[in-house]
Amino acid sequence: MKPNTAFALRGNLVDSASPTQLRCREDHFLVCEDGRVAGVFPRLPDRYAHLPVEDWSGRLIIPGLTDLHTHAPQYAFRGLGMDLELLDWLEARTFPEEAGYADLDYARRAYGLFVQELQAGAATRACVFATVHRESTLLLMELLEKSGLVTRVGKVNMDRNCPDSLREPSAQTSLAATRRWLEACAGFRNTRPILTPRFIPSCSDELLAGLAAVQRETGLPVQSHLSENPSEVEWVRQLCPDAAGYGEAYLRRGLLGGENCPTVMAHCVYSDAAERRLLKEQGVWVAHCPQSNTNLSSGAAPVRAFLEEGVRVGLGSDVAGGHTLSILRAIADAVQVSKLRWRLVEGGARPLTLPEAFWLATAGGGAFFGQVGRFEPGWAFDAVVLEDSAYPHPQPLSSLERLERLCYLCSDDRRAVVRKFVEGRPAAGSAPRNP
């Protein structure tokens, strides 16, 4: 897919001026060259006068969002079984469903729906868990490759503490399957692999050591779960008596970031000061998943502390702990959960603002993929055109007000996204504006 070498979009460009400030450049031109932002202009400069322009005047155009943590095989049961807590929910809902992805026909149908919604939404980037199954993971990657999105996808590893139907027989078979999977997916361009030990409770030390070796050898990134739920944190404490905490347990096993190991850890709800220091030192991205943390009664992550202490953070939908893939909604959810944390937790820090949560959804998580999530020269041309006419209003609204409203009112991106570009390529399914 050769990127459309150069063109421009016209509209109301909204992105982050800083981690705490939004900016809107009304009726501006956003120029794309070779998949990158060439510049933002109030009038199209002469040197670009020949470019094709898609005119979205009056519409909001925002950077593509990043979903830093989601589970493709859980999409099928989003919004179901929500009266359960994490470990019960894994047993009752997640593991039985994931076992179904041994069946390629079922996987094709279910992953097809997942990719369809991801493609139609406001995210241009995502880090995705598949299941332990090599073949259906490859099938998911094929579907994602066709979608035009840029993603990291992981075949899950787990060799203990899960049902027989999902447990890989040994660390060695799990590692061998991982290597075969890595060979098979070498041809994808936009859909790249990421090492994916599910979490410490379901991975033996031998398996984690083996994955750390693969990581060192390949330089591949890593994704997993960290400090999501009190029972889980306690379980890890028992499983890893060598470590002072959950984060340190990953560190000692060679799977907690560092210069050559870009890593996403989902949740970090119970990351105390020591663990946060580790996350910062190791340059780990926290995938904050407010909707999931609420649905699974996990708690409310210390996002203000992450921001103040310089820990990297982005947002994740964590479907199906989260019930929707919408990262627009995750922006509002992040603000909401931070408010309840502030009110209900002794010494709770001041809530996130909408501009801060928007930053997390764009440049915060986007950084995992490089220069992604702002309209700055040289940054990836990931852009989403939003339509908000489904939400009428009697009074005039500024572009920033319209954006805030959309984050709150639109829980289903498909109602709002009318056009999407990833690295300058139109996302499959979105159409240019009729002249």
Added chain:
Amino acid sequence: MKPNTAFALRGNLVDSASPTQLRCREDHFLVCEDGRVAGVFPRLPDRYAHLPVEDWSGRLIIPGLTDLHTHAPQYAFRGLGMDLELLDWLEARTFPEEAGYADLDYARRAYGLFVQELQAGAATRACVFATVHRESTLLLMELLEKSGLVTRVGKVNMDRNCPDSLREPSAQTSLAATRRWLEACAGFRNTRPILTPRFIPSCSDELLAGLAAVQRETGLPVQSHLSENPSEVEWVRQLCPDAAGYGEAYLRRGLLGGENCPTVMAHCVYSDAAERRLLKEQGVWVAHCPQSNTNLSSGAAPVRAFLEEGVRVGLGSDVAGGHTLSILRAIADAVQVSKLRWRLVEGGARPLTLPEAFWLATAGGGAFFGQVGRFEPGWAFDAVVLEDSAYPHPQPLSSLERLERLCYLCSDDRRAVVRKFVEGRPAAGSAPRNP
């Protein structure tokens, strides 16, 4: 509007078997006679064989929902200014917007949008705050009357602690305007008045005493706000040194329920054991508004305690503290907020389940309007047909699973509601199924 005397709906009927249990009667017939449920049958009995049947086979049919607390003039700025706390938000957003309803042209436009969405949604009943303005309140009531919904609407009273543009010059003028308004709205059938002192901080003792007199004279119901936010609770403590608490302050002023004074109090986030006892003794309905309590950083109400102690409770959207009118979403929000409360508050009670929250949204709040919110013989024929095909799934789902999913996935009722009846009358805008 004469109700369609008798007919039947066919579909998957889901309602509450009890406050903790849902039931689904798959492919059943729900018979309506004179606006009431005549019965639920697996096959249409001979005596009803002649009735017209609307066939919604395969669709979910649920009782109409009740929105026990919402502000029509705040609909215009739903989802805006959400980075503010209650008292700041009133100053910055609410009062300036409400002042605009002195202008009937603006009110017609803005209330038109509000009524349009309420009408298209899953609620069949609502308790609605207007503004202090008599004329635009009547206009709102006219629009609601045409909608076919059954509502209680209040012209707001306030004579202190608010901007000049909204303050009624004195208790006497406020009371006189209220009486004139009551005379003018005597002709409505489905849209009835409710006395609406905004809350104690904005009503002088003289005004509250006058409203209590009007209440005794007319037997009209009352709606107001109670114990929403710590600063507000403290403010009332200072304003009412005669009372041990906020609830008692209303009681002493003759406006906290009792046998001849059906009353809705919104929020009750900070109602302690003593206040909850009062609420129970006085038979007051609590309008639990989880989305608003989150957005305005108010906190999380002790709903489990209300239920265990026998306090009447329903759900409210509280637009625009809440950002959406969807009571389907309020069901999921109520569960979510109760989970964070359980996790974050010392000694927090176990979370609400989806069946419990569904009960609140139907029979719980519906009881304010009589026998409303269940498919039981003799109860009001309020019924909503839901379409969930916008949310595809690869596996078979039961009707109860489909309902849970819709509560989580559908934040905009307009995507789900395809048909609605209020007391047996088709709601304006919904269409019978094509044969």
